[in-house]
Amino acid sequence: MALSFLRTNALSRHVKRQIYQIRRNSGYLVLIPEIGEDGDQNTLLSDSGLPEFNDISIEKCIATISKQSMEYENGVGQLEQCASNCKNAFVEIFRPLEMLDSQLELTWGVAKALYLGNSTLMPTKSYIQIHERAHKARLSKFNSPPIYHAAVNEKNRLKKLTDEEQRLLDKYILEGKLNGIDVKGIKKDRLNNVLNSMQIDRQLFREKVNVANKVFTSTINDASVLKECPDSLVKAMATPNDPSRGPWKVTLQPHIYEPFMQYCPDRELRWNAWQAYTQRCSNYVNKEIETGSHMENIRSYRNEQANILGYETYVDMSMETKMAGSLENVNNVLDSLLESARSMQDAEIELLQRFAQERGFSSTLEHWDIPYWQRKQKWSLYGFDEDKIREYFPLPKVMTSLFNLCSELFKIQIVEKAGVKTWHKDVKFYDVFDDSSASPIAGFYFDPYARQDQKIRVHDDAGWHIAMRNKCTTTSINALSALIFNFQAPNDGKPSLLSFKEVGYLFQRFGHSLRHLVTKANYSEVAGLSNVEWDATEVCGQVMAHWLYDPYTIRDISGHFSTHEPLPEDIVKNLQNIRSHMSGYDLCKELYLSKLDLDLHSKKDFWRDIVRELWPKYHALAFNKYDSHPLSFTKIMSEEWGAAYYCHLWSKMIAADIYSAFDEARKADQDVLEVGKRYRDTFLAVGGSCHPSEVFRRFRGRDPSPHALLKNLGLPKVIEELN
Template structure:
């Protein structure tokens, strides 16, 4: 969760290091732009769709330069208004000025993910930072903050629920930006922020240097003989000869993770594991050591939270989380941990026995889990790579689209009207079958295939959702996004064949996209994923993924690409059971990292002490002497997930509980349609117009429980199924 560049809202709080703390104006260097830019967005055609055929870096930079200046000047002019009609006189003009900027930024982001030759990283980051600073300024405006606060408190002002929710967003973000502080305290707050910004940049530079400097070259063909072909191509020094070698291993996640699974040489696995966990630690040269940097960073974050009246940074972060408070969160972690840890003990014991039957004569260590886990999984179930021939992309997409159409009463239709940035990109209209069948309610681009270094890549199986336009009544705009993946491209008459991991990513990202595409909220500040709590933004991702383990869904999305035979029953059974393989260990790992993050941002104890205390609570295996993974925990030090790493596991828990509602009615298409419309009218429609806990109660009729997640993962437990003993019903 990812920022996640996954179509998340931009929320300017202390977490956002790109915020400008000063409120007395901004300096933006404006490149020269053509006359046409003053009349319209030069990146859009007459039909308001991006003109991808002619977009250049220069056009993006010119457009974003002018739009950010226009936006900031608009904000300054509005600050002089004395009208009490804050919503119509202030917020609607701000939204109108924001929308063109959002579109240009979204176009640049789409090209960054989809074609780095058209939008290199350096150019995109320049656009990203400029846009973020400008948009963030509206949450740093003291006059606007005071006006919104007064409007909320004035009972004589008539506001709709959605309008009140928009005002609530401005007040919350302004409060978390220190706008309630007196001038003297605000200066200290700003000094804290500037210090935090400098330390984040310092850490990021060290992390990137530490990651980039390491590589290992393999010449021995026996080491790579079990490696999948796609992976061999990604590590071969000459990708045209993936089987010839040599092969280069780096610490990039999409290289590192498969290597740990497939490498049969234990010493090499340990070497790579060691290089990974000591990144930025004192085991490395001084220039990349980050222990002191992260200590200074976490200390100042806690200090900054205290200035705003919170006990610590983790407590402050709960203001923007569905979990609500740390007590709820720690209760969830403990319920899941107490169930998963005993399961993990059995899993590691079984894995050790399995390895010993294959001439392994040592104890299992951390760097052995992925390798022996894959071996064990393939001995118990069908090798998932053998299923690829049953999952051609066109068949998977057809089945996915039909399921979405059935559940949510929409129609997805391919269209040729849009410009595209590559010949492989598709464009789709979405029609609401409850309304007009002429005008689409939303659109999306789909860029499915890997294209070497042309596309941005992080994880082994990665996908991105890029927002180009949000739903807005004032801007008369409907949602438009791009979904970008790295699936195997078709070769000749052979279509793109997906691994099960690819399909998981596809379903997750479509879940994420649907929350933006099917929103009915008319203000962009609270439409789609805007103002949705950070730990709720992945709920629809995991909700959609849950369908993948139903036999009827697997049958719907599969067919052998040559013989047209259905997916074998044993493969369907394997997929369902495979989900629970090492589920206790994997769950404990996510729970540990979540707890570690929270403790690091709520305690001033040295990080080594925290790490050593928490590790044995979550793992059967001992903490290795050189394991100092806190130093390379980059998503909480240089990313946007400080005190928020738990967000994905919380979203997964909520999604499992929501999905249980569909399981309870078994497979009945009419009831699924009825329940699907209820899901659409709540989680997909309401965006951030209501708190996520309230939306959950609208759908489920109660508070959430962790039991469904344990059931989904196949983690056996001692909790009963009645409502009073379903683990804990979290009172939100």
């Protein structure tokens, strides 16, 4: 009780303290080297205005994107000529740019949907060629001094601007600044060299990690080792032989490694996989694929880029595009979360050790033991196993209930449309209707099933939302998107059956897509997800996922696929406890990676020294001296999340606070539908046309705090429940 009391008081002190202050920011793009040009007259659209997927080839995509990119760059050049003398930049510059964007954006979106939905139709090399060409073309408007100065002049000329107009101008101005428009002479040349060199190191980092993931294999011949593993994992591990006979191979691919660590009872096999996973790309394994030198180069280049652009560190530059606004604000939130999570982690590990010992485990828990015993403890406490409750979540029922929930809360109707050409027979198309409109306001493709050798498998297999086309009033174009997943396909007369985690992915990605689909902004450049600060982009997806912990909702979306029996009542009641299970341990891992990312991009210390300093602050288990996990941290080094990994946690904090408004209304017998309307009119409708801090205030009436997130994770009470 004393521990719970202390934590509650520590939490209340942080809730009272203002976590961060408002700052108006925007997004930015990175310079990409140019590729060769080509031209063609082909279009990829059918008469309905949707992509003609049954008549699309790689050659046609490449030719079309090349033609559209050249037209785009020529169009930008023509607008530059009149930019200095324009009387109204919105009419003469920005609306014409909206028209230029529409076709290029859709072709680019089609290529990405093909790449993620059927990579045999769009191989990686072809997609990268299309992506880089389109990216370069679109960058031309943000790298244009005449357009940049037109935005500055317009902002100075007009005394009264709408939120949307303000955000549009701010975006062009900040994009120009971050692309170095104000940098001249030798510094400009150096900036270009730095960006080009950094791109090479990032690519090499990515490629070496991909190689490392494939190099390691561990062969299992004894079927008894896999007796606890779900069928889906056994099939994924099987060589071309019969999955029931083996042999089976362990790899470091996330969709194999992560469940293997949870289900493998052989401790030595778990250790073998763990040490290979944590030592990837280090000198301990293979010097030819080590990434340490690339990581240090990337850190150095990013710091130099920031210095040239006038920032002290890369983190300071990154904060220009974040809701948090400053490193101080981020650290305040991370520290307040750690204060509740760190000591809770110690207690959770102690309880897990006791649980394992009671079941015959005689050693001290190590890193490679936690996933296995964590899963076993969850089953023992709550009767919950991801794979064992699939039969209660048939995809058709989950989808119907999800659409009904959105209809009730947000007054939209989602209707399947027949006869639409898609990239695979399993793909469906849906129109989205507003209750006040007879014609669709948006549409989306839905591609649910895993397909061997056609779909890319990545971390968590959480699926993708692809914004194929933004809403644009100037061109009278509705939003279009695609949702692509890797769920189990129907088999042996059974529908696709989802784990609870997969149901969460579906809700999360769909909630994310709603921000794109139902936006009411006029300019595509700030509509939907465009121009939303990075640490607020995942908010709407996280809000939707919270509904899975509402007992009424979970009862509505679940039911045994053959008997239609509801999900067992004890599991429904336990869902909150399941979410809280080892939440201190899990939260500390995320806090550590967030802080590691920020320190790597704000300090010049050697990466291993940074790790050694941070590790004991966030982890109950000791650091293994061979652990080299930063050398495979692709999200921050080769992807776009450098100095931004914390954004995932920040979005969770904001989303928890938003959802708590629905919870409060329910408990006070107030109208939950009124909260739903307010949510749609703010977060879903406004998109990137208003700063998310202001949008949050309009919805909640105050600044956000971490209190709701900590409450949802059950941190103050989890020890009492486990005891």
